[in-house]
Amino acid sequence: MNYARMKFYCDEERCIECNGCTVACAEAHELPVGISRRKVVTLNEGIFGKEFSTSVACMHCTDAPCEQVCPVDCFYIREDGIVLHDKEKCIGCGYCLYACPFGAPQFPRDGAFGTKGVMDKCTMCAGGPEETNSAKERELYGQNRIAEGKVPICAAMCSTKALIVGDEQEVSKIYRKRVASRGKGVQGAPYGWDKAYK
Amino acid sequence: MRKFMFLFIAAILLATVAYATDSQIWGNMRLTNILEYGKENSLHLGPLFVKLQSQYFYKIFFGILIGVPFVFFLHYLIVGPKVFSHGGVKIYAFSAFKRIIHLFAVIAFVIIVPTGLMIVFGKYLGGGTIIEYARHLHGLATILFTISVIPMFLFWFKDMLPTSDDIKWMFILGGYLSKEIKEIPAGKFNAGQKMWFWVATLGGIVMIITGAFMYLQDFDYGIAKLFGISQIDLLRATAITHNVLAFVVMALFFTHIYMSLFAIKGAVHSIITGYKEEEEVKYLHSTWYKKLKKEKKI
Numbered sequence: 001m002n003y004a005r006m007k008f009y010c011d012e013e014r015c016i017e018c019n020g021c022t023v024a025c026a027e028a029h030e031l032p033v034g035i036s037r038r039k040v041v042t043l044n045e046g047i048f049g050k051e052f053s054t055s056v057a058c059m060h061c062t063d064a065p066c067e068q069v070c071p072v073d074c075f076y077i078r079e080d081g082i083v084l085h086d087k088e089k090c091i092g093c094g095y096c097l098y099a100c101p102f103g104a105p106q107f108p109r110d111g112a113f114g115t116k117g118v119m120d121k122c123t124m125c126a127g128g129p130e131e132t133n134s135a136k137e138r139e140l141y142g143q144n145r146i147a148e149g150k151v152p153i154c155a156a157m158c159s160t161k162a163l164i165v166g167d168e169q170e171v172s173k174i175y176r177k178r179v180a181s182r183g184k185g186v187q188g189a190p191y192g193w194d195k196a197y198k
Numbered sequence: 199m200r201k202f203m204f205l206f207i208a209a210i211l212l213a214t215v216a217y218a219t220d221s222q223i224w225g226n227m228r229l230t231n232i233l234e235y236g237k238e239n240s241l242h243l244g245p246l247f248v249k250l251q252s253q254y255f256y257k258i259f260f261g262i263l264i265g266v267p268f269v270f271f272l273h274y275l276i277v278g279p280k281v282f283s284h285g286g287v288k289i290y291a292f293s294a295f296k297r298i299i300h301l302f303a304v305i306a307f308v309i310i311v312p313t314g315l316m317i318v319f320g321k322y323l324g325g326g327t328i329i330e331y332a333r334h335l336h337g338l339a340t341i342l343f344t345i346s347v348i349p350m351f352l353f354w355f356k357d358m359l360p361t362s363d364d365i366k367w368m369f370i371l372g373g374y375l376s377k378e379i380k381e382i383p384a385g386k387f388n389a390g391q392k393m394w395f396w397v398a399t400l401g402g403i404v405m406i407i408t409g410a411f412m413y414l415q416d417f418d419y420g421i422a423k424l425f426g427i428s429q430i431d432l433l434r435a436t437a438i439t440h441n442v443l444a445f446v447v448m449a450l451f452f453t454h455i456y457m458s459l460f461a462i463k464g465a466v467h468s469i470i471t472g473y474k475e476e477e478e479v480k481y482l483h484s485t486w487y488k489k490l491k492k493e494k495k496i
């Protein structure tokens with residue numbers, strides 16, 4: 001079977017910095033306070049014509065750098081490209097954060113001695129290595145919407161449909177259509193794609 | 199002792215401040231972090247760290263772990279240990295205070311090095327709880343090391359300054375390549391011991407600081423700003439430094455163990471009882487021996 005390659009894309013022209021995705025994600029996965037798997041940032045702030053907002057989380061990179069540096073090898077990459085990790089193997093060393101181009105891995109302060117605990121990041125709503133839709137999976141990784149055939153919650157609720165996620169060919173098609181309809185001529189790849197997808 | 203308690207409390211206070219500050223790597227600061235990775239005119243530390251950590255570090259650690267003991271094993275077989283009479287006069291070398299402080303450092307290192315290696319080779323040990331606790335133990339033993347490293351640095355500092363003997367010692371590698379027992383140019387400490395001293399104390403302090411950075415992760419003491427880099431790049435530089443310096447610390451730590459336990463028979467007793475064998479001092483620390491003779495201390 002030919003698997004689709006799943007990608008995130010956030011349209012900078014459409015993102016209105018409402019932070020809805022951040023909130024939806026935190027609520028859907030019942031994340032502890034202080035953890036936001038998805039975050040909206042404004043880049044080039046104050047520079048006329050260059051300022052834009054975009055929503056960033058784990059991009060589920062090709063040859064994921066986080067996977068390469070993990071000393072306990074707790075990452076696994078699904079055939080559809082989603083990068084997941086095993087929280088029961090993770091030791092919370094922080095190396096994946098140093099490797100990540102998007103600052104995606106985060107560390108709740110719940111480990112022994114109140115230090116950083118095991119890593120948490122966006123799963124593209126695809127859960128983790130536990131039994132699909134089990135209580136344990138839900139507790140450790142949040143909802144597994146992909147298994148239920150649903151779109152990840154952030155993209156599902158995005159009011160301007162700036163944030164979209166899906167098979168790379170579909171996403172690229174939408175991206176090209178949007179660029180063409182704006183009539184601003186050729187544009188490079190979407191923000192972050194050069195680092196995430198090779 | 200009051201001073202150390204003070205230092206300890208200060209360290210805890212600093213840690214609390216770090217916890218209280220707004221997140222540097224997940225808050226607004228992340229913006230700069232995102233821009234830094236592999237960008238033109240950034241430090242390229244992200245890709246560099248990925249390359250080093252994924253392809254080089256564990257191989258080098260493995261090389262040292264196997265290679266250094268192997269070389270010493272061959273040395274033991276071919277050259278063999280130096281044996282000195284244990285019947286002669288004993289020379290007092292280390293006070294009880296120094297021995298106790300050194301003992302703290304011993305305990306700390308015996309925990310720090312294997313737990314560090316457990317993290318490095320975590321994937322072969324299955325990861326999970328055991329390695330996570332190795333990580334915590336690594337951090338806890340650091341507290342013990344911190345307590346011992348400062349007095350150790352201060353009370354041995356003067357004896358460890360380089361002298362002309364050290365150059366001569368280096369040329370003959372301390373005479374360890376031959377079986378012959380002859381007078382070796384060295385004061386109370388030889389060039390090899392001095393090298394270990396500087397690596398263990400100054401290097402050790404760098405290890406404590408880099409370790410603390412990785413432990414705290416989110417802190418704002420203005421250090422990143424000082425270097426004009428983002429917090430995440432500071433952490434990357436920190437992780438690289440901690441690993442590279444660990445090669446040196448580990449290699450010399452193994453050497454230190456081999457010398458004291460095997461290469462010079464019974465040398466370890468001096469740091470337990472405080473006394474060195476006269477014969478050993480006469481040959482291996484000839485300059486110190488002559489000085490003691492002149493001062494009529496023996």
Ligand code: HEM
Nearest residue numbers: 093311314315317333337340402405406409410412413444
């Ligand atoms: C003077 C010696 C050393 C000191 C004081 C020291 C201290 C520390 C500290 C405080 C941490 C942070 C612990 C945490 O995050 O919970 C750390 C991390 C680490 N150390 Fe060391 N260390 C030393 C030597 C070594 C050696 C010899 C190795 C390797 C053989 C090593 C490997 C590591 C690794 C891989 C980490 C990263 C994992 C982590 O952040 O927990 N260290 N070190």
Ligand code: SF4
Nearest residue numbers: 058059060061066100
């Ligand atoms: S965005 Fe970061 S955490 Fe996600 S796959 Fe890429 S390197 Fe890993």
Ligand code: SF4
Nearest residue numbers: 070090091093094096
């Ligand atoms: S924090 Fe966990 S997932 Fe990240 S590199 Fe360390 S062990 Fe691997």
